[in-house]
Amino acid sequence: MRNDFCAFILTHGRPDNVKTWDTLQKAGFTYPVYVVIDDEDARADEYRERFGDRVIQFCKAEVAKTFDEMDNFDDRRAIVYARNVCHSLAVELGYRFYVQLDDDYTGFEYRTDSELNAKYRAVTSTLDGVFEALVAYLESSERIATVALSQGGDHIGGAPNVQPLGMRRKCMNSFVADTLRPLQFVGRINEDVNTYTTHGRRGELYFTVMQAKLVQVQTQASGGGMTDLYLDSGTYVKSFYSVIGCPSGVTVGVMGDPRGGSFRLHHDINWNRVAPKVLRQTQRRRHVEA
Numbered sequence: 001m002r003n004d005f006c007a008f009i010l011t012h013g014r015p016d017n018v019k020t021w022d023t024l025q026k027a028g029f030t031y032p033v034y035v036v037i038d039d040e041d042a043r044a045d046e047y048r049e050r051f052g053d054r055v056i057q058f059c060k061a062e063v064a065k066t067f068d069e070m071d072n073f074d075d076r077r078a079i080v081y082a083r084n085v086c087h088s089l090a091v092e093l094g095y096r097f098y099v100q101l102d103d104d105y106t107g108f109e110y111r112t113d114s115e116l117n118a119k120y121r122a123v124t125s126t127l128d129g130v131f132e133a134l135v136a137y138l139e140s141s142e143r144i145a146t147v148a149l150s151q152g153g154d155h156i157g158g159a160p161n162v163q164p165l166g167m168r169r170k171c172m173n174s175f176v177a178d179t180l181r182p183l184q185f186v187g188r189i190n191e192d193v194n195t196y197t198t199h200g201r202r203g204e205l206y207f208t209v210m211q212a213k214l215v216q217v218q219t220q221a222s223g224g225g226m227t228d229l230y231l232d233s234g235t236y237v238k239s240f241y242s243v244i245g246c247p248s249g250v251t252v253g254v255m256g257d258p259r260g261g262s263f264r265l266h267h268d269i270n271w272n273r274v275a276p277k278v279l280r281q282t283q284r285r286r287h288v289e290a
Contacts, residue, residue, distance in 0.1 A: 001128065004096040005135055006032040008056075008089065010082040011103035015046040019217070020105040027108045028125035036082050036089065058085045070187040070194070070244050080191040083175070090179050097135045100175045107215035111155065116211070123212070130212050134176045137209075145204040146175045146183050150213040169275045171196045171206035174214055187241040193267055197274050198245035239267040249273035 007029070009020050024033060035051045037044055038060045047055045063081045083100060090098040108123040108130065123130060134147050148171045172192040177183040187194035196206035242250045249270045256263030 001030065002097070002132065002135065005098065005131070006034060006090065006093065006095045007099050007101055007131075008034050008036050008082075008086050009101050009103050010036050010079055010086075011047075012038060012041050012077075012079075012082075013043055014103070015043050015050055018050075018103045020101050020103050021051070023105045023107060024101075024127065027123045027127035029127040029131075031128065031131070032095075034089070034093075036086070038076075038081060040076065056089055058082070058089070067184055068186050070241050073188065076188075078188045078191070080185050080188055083185045083191060087177070087179055087182050087184075090177075096179050097138070098177055098179070099131055099134075100177070102173055102216060104217040105214050106217065108149070109213050109215060110211065111150070111213055112211045131176065134209065138176055138178055141205075142181070143205050145181060145199065145206055146171055146177045147207045147209060148172060148176065149174045150208050150210050152213065152215065154208060154210065155213065166210055168208040168210065169196070169200060169206060169271065170208050170269075172208070173216070187245055190238045190241045190267070193239075193242045193250075193269075194245040197242055197250055197269060201246060201249060201274050201276060203276055203278070236265040239265060242267045242269075246274060 007024065009018060011018055018035065021033065021035070033054065035047060035055045037047050037055060037057050039057055040060055041047070041057075044055075044057060058081075060076050060081045063085050064076065067080075067084055069080075079102075086098060086100050090096070108127055110121050110123060111118065113119040113121075130149075134149075138144055138147055150168075151173055154168060170193075175183065175192075185191040185195045186198055200206055236252060239252045243252060251268045251270075252265055253268035254263050255266035
């Protein structure tokens with residue numbers, strides 16, 4: 001095992017429903033795990049009763065001063081504050097690498113076998129190895145800002161639409177990070193998309209690996225966390241933060257199934273404008289005199 005890696009579970013308002021804690025144990029995760037809550041959580045004492053000294057509490061108002069929230073609202077019911085405090089928490093605890101996890105995971109899955117052939121199976125005892133591989137990949141290049149596990153939506157369509165060996169330039173939900181490369185999120189809502197689009201167009205690399213994925217409760221299906229905020233503001237407001245951060249590459253469009261007549265507003269990313277394709281000078285085409 002490494003001695004420089006830990007996991008943070010970011011949670012708010014549901015100490016009796018931190019699914020990720022039990023899911024990590026069932027999947028064989030043995031690294032230190034900390035439960036991160038904020039000072040505006042009315043159920044903080046209940047967290048301490050259940051998780052004891054593994055609970056870390058931070059001040060939202062102080063963290064809010066350290067990044068661009070992209071609005072002038074006073075509503076801090078958002079996960080971005082917890083995301084941005086993880087760097088300093090890891091440093092204070094003496095870890096170089098960490099992973100941020102939401103609190104609603106019900107499982108982890110492999111999408112390939114050991115020969116990298118497409119094959120689904122649950123992770124039941126080897127989750128340590130999954131995150132050790134992600135940390136090793138992060139170490140392999142100073143250009144990588146963070147790397148994440150895939151989510152269910154990344155695999156919609158199946159083969160050949162989804163390539164299990166590839167990586168996507170997006171990065172959401174689970175973030176493996178290096179404290180030597182401070183990871184800062186922007187925007188009060190939709191912070192993951194805001195960050196990989198705003199910083200991605202500046203040349204920072206954000207990757208989702210497709211060989212493994214996490215399983216989580218459907219958005220807005222459980223109380224607490226950011227559910228109430230999403231229900232109050234709607235997906236239009238949520239998506240528009242990413243337009244503010246990267247107006248040249250992100251728009252708000254319609255998402256849904258025309259057969260079922262169910263639609264919702266969602267961000268739409270033009271990857272040709274978000275992910276720069278800059279060639280090394282050694283690879284540029286040179287003019288050849290006739």
